[in-house]
Amino acid sequence: MIGIKTEKRMSRESILKAVKKNKPESLPLPEIDLGIFEENINLVETFIGNLNFVGGRAIQLNNITEMDAEIKKLYPNASKIVSCVKESALGTISIDKETDPHSLEDIDLAIIKGELAVAENGAIWVTDQDFTIRALPFITNDLVLVVSTNDMYLHMHHVYEAIAKRDRTFGVFISGPSKTADIEQCLVVGAHGAMSLTVFIV
Amino acid sequence: MAHADEAAIFNKDEAKVDWHDKALWFVRQKRDKSAHNVQGWEELRNLASALKANVxxxxxxYLLQFEENAKKNGVTVHWAANAEEHNKIVHSILVKHGVKRMVKSKSMLTEECHLNPYLEANNIEVIDTDLGERIVQLAKEPPSHIVLPAIHKKKEEVDVLFQEHLGTKPCDGDPQYLTGEARKHLRDKFLKAEAAITGVNFAIADTGGFVVCTNEGNADMGVHLAKVHIACMGMExxxxxxxxxxxxxRLLGRSATGQPITTYSSHFNKPAPGKEMHIVIVDNGRTEQLSREDFRASLHCIRCGACMNTCPIYRRSGGHSYKSTIPGPIGSILSPGLDLKKHSSLPFASTLCGSCSDVCPVKINIHEQLYKWRQIIVKEVPQPGVKKNILKIAGRVLANSAMYHVAGKSARFMLKYAPRFVIYSKLNAWGKARDLPEVKNGNFDDWYKNRKKNE
Structure with a gap:
């Protein structure tokens, strides 16, 4: 054990030493000029267009109270539902920090509140503070995300400013349902993660 | 075997080569469409290049800063000087937790280090969970592309492979059915795995976090179910x-497949309660590449594969013909740095058209580096006699106008009157698989002189 530890430390030191010796003269850290990337476009429309492009479905609601009825229409056979959104009463399975993620393997549907949406790529940002068990948005058969029109951003530069002050644990941008084209470049939706993604824009 | 000989094997199946060529060109076109949608795309590339140069x-x-912040987040950081040490570190973590079954998402680094055979030799089951990687794993082949690992396989081949290994029904290569069966098969593996290995797309110095990008969700399925997460990263x-x-x-997904972003871009900072997270930082020749002024920019690479999709040689020779972990143009400038002799034919597997440099999201001057490797290789690695002597003679002829004149005349005479087997002999590499142009009477020199006379 001592042998391995010493070897470990030696590699760290030797790597750092080699980098120091071999690196070029210091080059400046570039500034990002956001002006270059500004566009005057309709964020919601752009978001919906991109979400459709990546295989997701967007539904605009006037009020979040209409959501449950829409979900029932879209997923009539879903019975094992985890809802992490207080405005939805469809949840049939409750989870907490102690839940074993393996027990979620046959979940039909998860409903999660998205923190923000990115117009340029149809992605929604969610963190484990929104869904408690990290495996949930991936292991569920279908996924519903809810996002407010007030939380819509043009591009990723704005988004990183918006999430800069979060408590960093685990977060993920989700853009569409899970997919693959590994067999002859034929697009198949539903690889390992959710088979479908519906985003409610409120 | 040299790249050209390996490519000749791939080229035996002409229909397959045509398909391969077109499929990848289609991905390149998707990339173009997607890139043109972004205001300030070229500025993004400039920024990415300058950021990587700064790094x-x-x-x-940055490495020290990253290590310090990752440790603060409760992540264990390991350092590996080479592939062997990397494999030993991963194995020791698995042994500590008594892991017998492990899932792995895409990581070119673990391919580079040959981690799978190492762990398998130590009685640990390693399952590649990216569909393309699972396909090549079952076929006992390496990936032939860094983003599309099984692009060299026809769906009918996948059908047969899955029948043999997953017990699927014959389906004429129906991708929907085959993917569905793979989902079931791998879900079982995810649920049973005790540890998950992922690669790292980006590691962030000032937060100690890292990002892993997938379309299938396989990295997250593995990591969030297993008790131990090991993330392996090249130091660059x-x-x-x-x-x-x-x-x-913004650059990665668009350059790779034309998607505006990958389906999942997962940001890992702290392990989930009760779980462990490890990061292995690997050198394996990277510090040496850093010392080479002409070639260090190759370390900017973010592994999008755009240079492969656009390369006329890659598309027609297939990834396996490169016999290096990273194939295509970027592989051809990285691999000679690792083993000059073994990979000496790779910098010649290029027309130097420069398309790779044009699409590279971090603006690596790939085609210039290919040219520079050639200068080194002809000096340090013995070249085939035919090539060497012909180029030597050509140099002498081109430097002497009288000799050039005679050579031109005799070449035209030969092309017109010599029998086919003479012209298309082994000495004429240009005559392989293509006919030389028909010879017209006269030549430029005579034509020009005549024109002057008639003015």
């Missing part, structure tokens, strides 16, 4: 600050 010039500082994956992800995530 390389301060790499030691660092970026200075989290906001710089804005630049790189």
């Amino acid at each position: 390389l010039s301060n790499l030691d500082t 994956k660092l970026i200075p600050q989290e906001k710089h992800l804005g630049v790189f995530l």
